[in-house]
Amino acid sequence: LKIKEVNVPTVFTTHATMLGRAMASRGDMSFLAGGIDPDQKAYEYGVAAKHQMEKTVAREADVFTTVSDVLAQEVKVILGREPDIITLNALDFETLPKQDELLVLNAKYRKKVDEFIRAYFIPYYPIDVKNYPIVFTAGRYEFENKGYDIFIDALGELNKRLKNSKRIVIVFLWVPRGTIAPKDEVVNNFLVYDRLKELLDSEWEVIKENIITKLSLGKNIEKSEIIPNKILSEFKSSFERIRSKRGLAPPVCAFELSSNEDEDPIVKRLKENGLENREEDSVKVIFYPVYLNREDELLGLNYREALMASSIGVMLSRYEPWGYMGQETAVYGNISIVTDYSGFGRFVQKNYKPDGESPVEVVRAVGRSREEIVKEVADILEKYVKMKKEKRKKLEIKAYEVAKLASWEEQIKNYIDSYNLAFERRKS
Known part of the structure; x- marks a missing residue:
């Protein structure tokens, strides 16, 4: 020109x-x-x-x-x-859900994730899905540049700290890479779980009618009369199938990878940190290496819906000139953990002075050793995991307001x- x-x-x-x-x-x-x-x-x-x-x-x-x-x-x-x-x-907040909408959507999508967690873990051991926080990271598969190594090491430290605490933390790594298909083991678990739900749904009307009939006739209610033996037998059979893998552990990766799983950097680092989904592990991890979409036969949520179902997002990129994912994490009602390598992290440090706990945590990473960063991330995660659910929920709602400081308006x-x-x- x-x-x-x-x-x-x-x-x-x-x-x-x-x-x-x-x-x-x-x-x-x-x-x-x-x-x-x-x-x-x-x-x-x-x-x-x-x-x-x-x-x-x-x-x-x-x-x-x-x-x-x-x-x-x-x-x-x-x-x-x-x-x-x-x-x-x-971000253009005119195109995003309002806070009151987010509360409704959070409950909706969280219910779907709870169903996923039950199907994924119950065949191996009991798991309580009522109050656990969902922690996640996401992004391109750049193992060190995106900070997945730091994140996994911090999770390993957190798992040690939570030993014998009876606390459960569910962690997703939504990091796409080459895959073949969902693992047969995982698909089978979901089929058995879905069959049990279908059985309960289909037979509940029969059971309800039996109870109402007995009550209306003023007769005593016997268990054998309420639930026919045939249905009871099928229930027992379904329960046995869904508990068929007791004593084993769920896979850390839900999909067959297109290359040797044992050589995958994320899987290797998870196992090196003892994160193998054993019953005694407080930190349960699911490496989900496909792009999230509603047609997905397992989780069935797109990325934004998955965000709305979560609690804490961790984005530890070493190179992040802005960091939309850290901001979006907060927008969709999550505590957001970023670093001072990110533009959004620096923006929050400069423009937001919290009165108490901050819903956007900025890890001090610039100029510090790897060990120091891992420890700080583990400290932050431990704080929020041990925080009472009501207090954490208030911070998740507050995160929206912090993210809104960087609106197009x-x-x-x-x-x-x-x-x-x-x-x-x-x-x-």
Whole structure:
């Protein structure tokens, strides 16, 4: 445009840098401290052409903006220009459920998850689904970059701390990867469980009619007369089938993977931390490696519905210029745990001062050792898992208000300011 002398104001908004993402994917966060040669690093990481394109556009644009404070720090080092304005990412709350709707939807979808948990675990051992919190992480399969290693290690520590406490925590890892199909073992469990429910539903009318008839005739009610022997026998048979795997443990992964499960980084790390779904484990884990959708024959929820059924979301990315997933976690009524590597985390630190417990926890990760981060995440999870359900529910509701600080209604002015600045600079 400049070469052709086209008189059009230009604004370049970057949501990440190719070099920053490439370095972070290999655990190299040195760009945050500066003192690197970006051009040389781009060559080393194989992103030289894309890096030079970004650098040129950033230099030549009339106005340069980024979507968070943490990214502003990054582009100053990597692209060699400080942003003129921070144009924060945001959500359009007009398109999202209102808080009162969320409470209703939470109960609806939580009931569906409870059914899933019963079908998944009851064949192996009894499990109480009344009050347990649902903890989850989700995202692309970037094992270290997305912080799954930290999350699993923290879960392992939490499992040790909760030993003999009789507390139950259900953890989902919604991280898609190549799969073949749901495991036969899991499908069979669901078929047996569904058959038992169908039996109860179909025979309940007969049982109810028998009770009402006896009452109306003023006769004593005998158990054998209320429930016919044939139905009782079928009940017993179904109960035996659904308890057929007692003494074993449910699989940590619900699906057959397209490659060797024993070599999968998530499965390996779960087992290394002793997270194998034994009856004595307080932390029960389900690695669910497919994209969530309603047609799914097991869980049958899309991603947003699954969020609404949950309690605590953990997003520990090492590279997260904004972090919509951490914000969406809070929007849909969950306590959200993020890090100060994320733009949303930095935004919360800067703009929200809680009176007491915060529904959005920002883990201090920048400049700290791996062990320190794991411990802090485990501490936070332990706090919320042990918290009374009523108190935790209040925080889950409060999370919506924190997320709403970054709404388009609030943040659109920054974009308008950047366009106006581009016009002013073009005029001059």
